[in-house]
Each structure stands twice: as structure tokens, then as C-alpha cells.
Amino acid sequence: MRWFEFDTLQEILATMRESKLRTFLTGFAVSWGIFMLIVLLGSGNGLKNGVTSNFGNEATNKVEMWGRKTTMPYKGFKTHRSIRFTNREMIILKGQFPTIDKISGRIFRNPLVSYKEDFGNYSMEGVMPDYKMINGNKIESKNGRFLNQIDMDQERKVIVISKKVEEALFKDQSALGKWVKVDNISFQVVGIDTKSSRDENGYCFIPHSTAQKIFNMADKTDNISFTVNGLLTKEANEDFGKQVLKTMSRALLIHPDDEQAIGMWNQAENYVQTMNIFSTIDLFVFFIGICTLIAGIVGVGNIMVITVKERTKEFGIKKALGATPGNILLSILLESVVITTAFGYLGMLFGISLLELVNMALNMNSGGGEGGAQKMTVFKDPSVDLGTVLIATLILIVAGLVAGYIPARKAVKIKPIEAMRAE
Amino acid sequence: MINFENINKTYPGAQPLHVLKGIDMTIAEGEFVSIMGASGSGKSTMLNILGILDDYDTGDYYLNGTKIKNLTETKSAEYRNHMIGFIFQSFNLIPFKNALENVALPLYYQGVTRKKRQAIAMEYLDMMGLKDWWHHFPNELSGGQKQRIAIARALIGKPKVILADEPTGALDSITTEEVMNVLSEVNASGITMIIVTHEKSVADKTRRIIHLKDGIIEFDNKLQL
Numbered sequence: 001m002r003w004f005e006f007d008t009l010q011e012i013l014a015t016m017r018e019s020k021l022r023t024f025l026t027g028f029a030v031s032w033g034i035f036m037l038i039v040l041l042g043s044g045n046g047l048k049n050g051v052t053s054n055f056g057n058e059a060t061n062k063v064e065m066w067g068r069k070t071t072m073p074y075k076g077f078k079t080h081r082s083i084r085f086t087n088r089e090m091i092i093l094k095g096q097f098p099t100i101d102k103i104s105g106r107i108f109r110n111p112l113v114s115y116k117e118d119f120g121n122y123s124m125e126g127v128m129p130d131y132k133m134i135n136g137n138k139i140e141s142k143n144g145r146f147l148n149q150i151d152m153d154q155e156r157k158v159i160v161i162s163k164k165v166e167e168a169l170f171k172d173q174s175a176l177g178k179w180v181k182v183d184n185i186s187f188q189v190v191g192i193d194t195k196s197s198r199d200e201n202g203y204c205f206i207p208h209s210t211a212q213k214i215f216n217m218a219d220k221t222d223n224i225s226f227t228v229n230g231l232l233t234k235e236a237n238e239d240f241g242k243q244v245l246k247t248m249s250r251a252l253l254i255h256p257d258d259e260q261a262i263g264m265w266n267q268a269e270n271y272v273q274t275m276n277i278f279s280t281i282d283l284f285v286f287f288i289g290i291c292t293l294i295a296g297i298v299g300v301g302n303i304m305v306i307t308v309k310e311r312t313k314e315f316g317i318k319k320a321l322g323a324t325p326g327n328i329l330l331s332i333l334l335e336s337v338v339i340t341t342a343f344g345y346l347g348m349l350f351g352i353s354l355l356e357l358v359n360m361a362l363n364m365n366s367g368g369g370e371g372g373a374q375k376m377t378v379f380k381d382p383s384v385d386l387g388t389v390l391i392a393t394l395i396l397i398v399a400g401l402v403a404g405y406i407p408a409r410k411a412v413k414i415k416p417i418e419a420m421r422a423e
Numbered sequence: 424m425i426n427f428e429n430i431n432k433t434y435p436g437a438q439p440l441h442v443l444k445g446i447d448m449t450i451a452e453g454e455f456v457s458i459m460g461a462s463g464s465g466k467s468t469m470l471n472i473l474g475i476l477d478d479y480d481t482g483d484y485y486l487n488g489t490k491i492k493n494l495t496e497t498k499s500a501e502y503r504n505h506m507i508g509f510i511f512q513s514f515n516l517i518p519f520k521n522a523l524e525n526v527a528l529p530l531y532y533q534g535v536t537r538k539k540r541q542a543i544a545m546e547y548l549d550m551m552g553l554k555d556w557w558h559h560f561p562n563e564l565s566g567g568q569k570q571r572i573a574i575a576r577a578l579i580g581k582p583k584v585i586l587a588d589e590p591t592g593a594l595d596s597i598t599t600e601e602v603m604n605v606l607s608e609v610n611a612s613g614i615t616m617i618i619v620t621h622e623k624s625v626a627d628k629t630r631r632i633i634h635l636k637d638g639i640i641e642f643d644n645k646l647q648l
Contacts, residue, residue, distance in 0.1 A: 014519040317515045320476060322504020322532040322580070324497045412496070416476045417467075420515055 012335045015307070026303040027343030030399070033296030034344045034392060037289030038351025038384055044285040046358075046382030048278045053380050061231060062134055062267040063241075065248070066223045074255035083261050087219045089251055096247050099228050099240075104131035105221030107211040111183045113161075113204060115169040122165055122202040124182065126211020128152060134225050137195045137205075144176050144191035151190075151207040158210075159187035163194050164202035182206070185214060228268075234276075237269045293395065297340070300403035304336055308407040315411050316419020325412040332411055336404025337397055344396035348389065355382050424583065424615050425450040425473065430482035432468055442468045443479070444638040450617065450631075452583070455610040457618045457626040460635035467588070469635065470619045474507055474586045475499045487583050504532050508577030508614075512589035514569040516561040522548060522572050523557040529580040547575040551605070567598035574605055578614075585609065587618045591625055603628045 016023045067083030090103055107126035112119055131137075132146040139146050139160070151158050159180060166175040166189075175189045187206060212219065231237045245262055248254070254261045308315070315328055359382060425448070432443040442465040450456055460466040471477035472484060475491055484491045487506060494502070508529075509515075516525045523544050530540035548554050551571040561569055570590060577585055587606065591599040603625060610616040618629060626632050630646040 011519075018519060313515070314517055317517060318528070318532075319500065320474070320503060320509050320515075321529045321576070322500050324500040324532070326497065327500075327532060417471050420511060420513075 008331060008334060009338075011331065012338050015311070015335065016339070019307075022303060022306075023339065026300050027339055027346070029296035029299035030293075030340050030396070031296075031343045031347030031350070033289075033293035034347035034396065035351040035354075036292040037286075037392060038348055038388075039354060040285045040289045041282075041388055042351070042355040042382040042384050043379075044278075044282050045384065046379045047281070049382075050380040051274065051278070060268060060271045061227050061229065062225060063228060063244070064223060064225045064265045064267075065244070066263045067252075068261055068263050070254055070258055071260040072255035072258040074258070075253050077253060083252055083254065084220045084222075085224050085252075086221065089248060090221075090224055092247065092251050093224070093226065093244065097228070097240075097244065099230050101227045101229050102130035102133045103224065103226035104128035104134055105208050106131070106223040106225055107208060107215065107217065108222050109211070109215065113165065113169070113180055113182050115175075115178065115180045118169045118171075120165070120168050120202065122161075122204055124204045124206060126206050126208045126215075128208045131205070131225065134227050135195070137193045139191045139193055143194065144189070146191055146193075147205060147207050152209045155209045155213050156207060157185060157187045158190045158207065160191040160193055160205040161189055162203045163192060164200070165204060166192050168202060231268055232272075234269060234272045237266055237272065241266055241269075290395070293399065297399040297403045300336060300340055300400070301406060304332065304404055304407035305410070307335075308332065308411045311411075312414055312419045315414050316416040319414065319416040320420065328412050329408045332408035333401055333404040336408075337400035340400035340403060341393070341396050344392070344399075348392060352384065352389075355384065358382055424452040424454070424487060425617075426483070426485040428483040428485075430472065430479050430484060432465075432472065432477075432479045442638050443472075445482070446638075446640060448633065448640065448643075450615060452615055453610070453613050454631060455607070455616045455629045456631045456633060457620055457629040458633045458635060459619075459621060459623075459626050460641075461621070463637075464635040465638045466619050466635050470586055470588055470617075473584075473617065474509060475503050500532070504529060504580060506583045508580060508582035508585045510570070510573050510577050510585060510587035510590045512592035514561070514566075514573045514593070516569060516572060516576075518561055521558050521560050522553060522564070525561070525572055526575045526579055528576060533580065544575070544579060547579050548572070550578075551575045565598075566594050567601055570594060570598075570602050571605060574602070574609070578609065582614065584615045584617060587616070589620055590618060591620070591622065599625065 065085070067085055070077065070079055070081045070083065073079050085105070087105065090105055094100055094103055104127050109124045109126070110121055111124055113122050113124070114120075125131075127135075127147065129146065129148050129152065132139075137146060137160075144160075146160055147158065150156070159182065161169075161175060161180070169175065169180065170178065175192060178189050179186045180189060181187070182204075193203075193205070208221070211217070212221070228240065231240055241264055245259075245264065246256070248262055249256055249258065252261075315323075318328065362380065362382075427446050427448040430443055430446040431441070434440040434442060446469065458466050458469060468477065472479050473486075475486075475494065478493070486502070489502070491499075491502070503509075517528070520528070523541060526547055527540040527544035530543060535543070545554065545557060548557050551574060553568060553571055553575070556564065556568060561572075564572070570593075577587075585606075590606065591602055594602060599622075606616060606618070607628065616629075618625065620626055632644045634641045634643070
């Protein structure tokens, strides 16, 4: 059966023309529903993007470990032994866990850094070249470079300082190539870091090997940080953490049940948790959106019931002329689908336009503050992806079918005789 | 063509109404019949059963050799579409379709393409002398014009039988004359014509008058030619 034809569409348009206000009101309900759905979902995404951007450039699969004190005696060692990591553990980790990507030891100090008459106390870390990828440091090419392997091998006295430190010590001058004093030892500035999201008090980096040497630490390190690939769930992360602790305990002769001796922090667990929260928010938002939409659909259903009632006679005539129940059913369903999709599409268009407008306004605002410190954001890039739009479209079509079905069933049951008697 | 064998019909309700009480009737192909009777005599019910718009309780109804009983909605729609043309007192044209589209409607349900059915509809409009009115909507036409469009619509599906329910009930005497002439011509072309009416003058134009009273055929006058 040719179920779709120009006539069918023409008929729908004709009935819509006959009752403009009614069609508009019905359509508005659906438009509004879809509009709300899009705006809500977009805002949810905006919130997510905002919070996600606060994770910044830091690798989201970052793990940090540090030594603490043992709480159990083991193999002749007493309790309360201080655990210090060494370069050896890094090699063991790297060898045992192929999923570990970048790894770096870290040594924390808080020295006096000075240039000519200006000085300040800044947090300083001795790190390895890989740390740039772990921490997400940003050094533009005009600002020099991060520490490299040659710096490490030769234990060079080179330093990377943050923008804040440069501003404090060098005022308007460039610090690149200049020599600063760190606790009276001269270091040459090789890079200015503009990662900036957490540059409130200023910080610097020197090579890990240099730090070990000047602070007399032999091969010890305060902290080991690394990134690890392929851990997508909370469970996988927890499991990985346990394995790492087991290996480290064995290497450092710590009691296998001593959970206090090594400190560990896994950003991925944090990240996964946050993302889970957002998935829940997403679901919630979707639920509200759908509820709003349902209100619109009930409206369409309502109107269709009235429409069918008003057109009883027409359906009766058509039946007498040979319209099958299928013909009638399809024409009503199609009408319902056309109304819902047309108006739903309109609502979708408005919703997306609003999001784009907000996006533009947000970008313009942050554009003005370029170069300044990156602020904590809670809202960024509100948008809906193509998938959402497709789902919304699908929902619209299904909604149209549902809204039309009940009245259509009613129309199909119309007895031609009774219908034609109705005046 | 049409064969009623002991047809009974009761409308259920608190007080069941036995409307048709064992009707026996045979109408041959090409006959021009009127069914008369007071209101409540069962003539509308009979027309509905004839037109497969309503079912009957007991008995047998054969239309063109096909037994019409307990048909599915789709099947009865198909039979109506191919075998029966309807003409109503209140014309029953679809208000938002123009004359041409109204006439073409039965062909739409037969699955004829748009172009073809419009061409055919134009022929039938021409036959009714309404070719120049094809683009007018029902509310722009006179009663006689509307009924002629309805006749064109009834004819377009090439039915075996035309069922007309008080076709002149809403027309003045001059237009009545005109419409009856058209119906006679249609009958002359070989199509069986059954008219339900309570107007003697209309019935007199037909060649057989079946008179119903209280659900039974009171008399059946066949004009001898």
C-alpha cells in the first residue's frame, strides 16, 4: 500500500490550517518540551565541561606515591621505620608494570630564590623530564623549554620557573637565560612555565638528579609520580593500586599487611568518581527533560482526541468510500508525527541557538581575560552532541506515534453510519 | 445481483429493537429500485446492511454472488470501494477538498496514482456538467451541484450498485427533478440503483417500489414494462 503520498501530507496541512490556534498550542507544548530537554542537557554538559576543565592539563590517570612510617615490625625491622623511596623502586615499577607510561621521582623543597635584589620563597621540585607530561606543564616555545635528559645526566644547574616567579623577580624583563640563586647556588633559567591554573604562589623545577646531589639525598626521592594507561573503571584502578603497593612493599621490606607505610593517591579514581557523578546528573537531567516532553506529548494526544472527534464525519465518509482501517490509522499517526516532529524540530533549533548564544557570551568574557591566570570555572562550552540530537529526534517520532495511536484507534472504530448522521 | 434471504437485525439495548424481521428480497442487475417506508420502518437499517456499513444477525446476504457476512473491516472496506457507490442526503463531501479531489477520493483508496485519478475524476465531472467547477470547494457550490459531485464520486469506482439515501431530501423540486434525471441516466447505463426515500414523487421515477413497514416488506411493486 502506498501509505505516503502528497495527498496525505496535503490533508494534514489542510487540517492544520483549519485550526491554526489549536495546532500552534499543541505544537508549542512539544516545542517547549524539546527546548527544555536540549537546554537542560546542554547545561549539564556545560557543568561537566567546566568541572572537567579544572582538571586542567594534568593527566587524568596520574598516580602519586610517597613514603610514610611502618606500623608493623617485619623481617627484623621495628615499627615506625621511615620509608624513603629511591631510584631503584622507579626502575622496579617500570619493569613490573608495562602499563605505566611516564614516571618521575619528585623532591620537594621550599628554598629562597633570588635575582639581584629581589627574592622570595617558592616551592621547588626536583623532577624528571617525564614530569612535564604527568603534571601538564605548559611552556610555549618563546618561553624556553622544560628540563631534559641531558640536564638529568649531567646534573645541570638549570631551573624552570613559573610565570608568577618571573613576574616577581624579573618584573617586566624576560628571565630566560638569566641566572637565579637557589639557596646561594646559581641556576640558569631555561624555561618559563605558564601552566598557571595553580600558580598562586609561584613554583620552580630543577632536575631530579641535581636535587639529589645538592640536597645530599644520594639516590633517594620524596615522591614517585607516574601515569598509567588503560584503567577505565574504579575497580581497575583499585586493583592496580593494590598490585603496586604489593610490589613496593616487597621491594622495601614492608609487612604485606601494613597499609600505612606507603601513601598513594590516584587521580583517576577521583576522575572516575567525578565522571560518575556527572553521569548521574546527566541521567537526572534527561529524566526531567523527558518528563517535560511527556507533558507536551500528552497535550498532542489530547488534541488528537479532539481532532478525531471533530472529524468523525469525515472518517465515516472515507470509510464508506472504501478507506480501510489501515488508511485511517496511518493518516492520523502521520498527522501526529508531522506535528510533533515539525514543532519539536523548531524547539530543538531554539534550544541549540540559545546554547550557542550562551557559548558565545562565555567565550567573549574569557577572551577578555586572556593571558591572566586561568580561573576556576564551573560552566564551559554548554552544548549538545549529535547523538543527543538524534535521540531527541527519535523520541519525537516515537512520541508522535504514541500521541496519535490512541485517538487513531478510536477513529478506526468509528461506524460510518453513525459518523455520517452526526451533524 | 442482490439477494436477501431471511435477514434479521436487532439493535441490542435495554429494550432490544427488532428492526428487520426476516426480509427476503432479490434485486437483479440493472434494476432501478426505491425503498419506501415511514421512519422506524427499517429502511435505513436495510440500506446500511446493503452497503456493508452494518452487519446483520441471521440470514444470508449475497452481493454479486459474494456472501457478505462477518467480514473484516479491511475486507468490507474493499468491497465497498469496488462494488458500491454511496449517495447521501447531506452530500457528505469533504469540506477541505475541492470538487475534483472529492470525486477522486475512492480511486485513492483503490491505489490509483494521483495524476491518473485526477484525469478520471475530470471526466466524471465533465459528465455531470461540472468541469468548470473542479477547483471549487463544497461550500462554494449549490445543493444540486454538490449532489452531482457526490454522484460523480459514487460512480468513479465503477460500482455494481449505487445506494442513495434520500438523495433529494435536501434539494428543491427543480433540482430534485434534475438529480433524478441524472440517476435515471446512470441506471440506464446498466448500474443497479437503489434509492431510499419517503417522497412518493421520487419513488415514482423508479421502476420498482419496495415498501417497508415495521421491519417486513409490506408490498413490492414491480413496474411492468
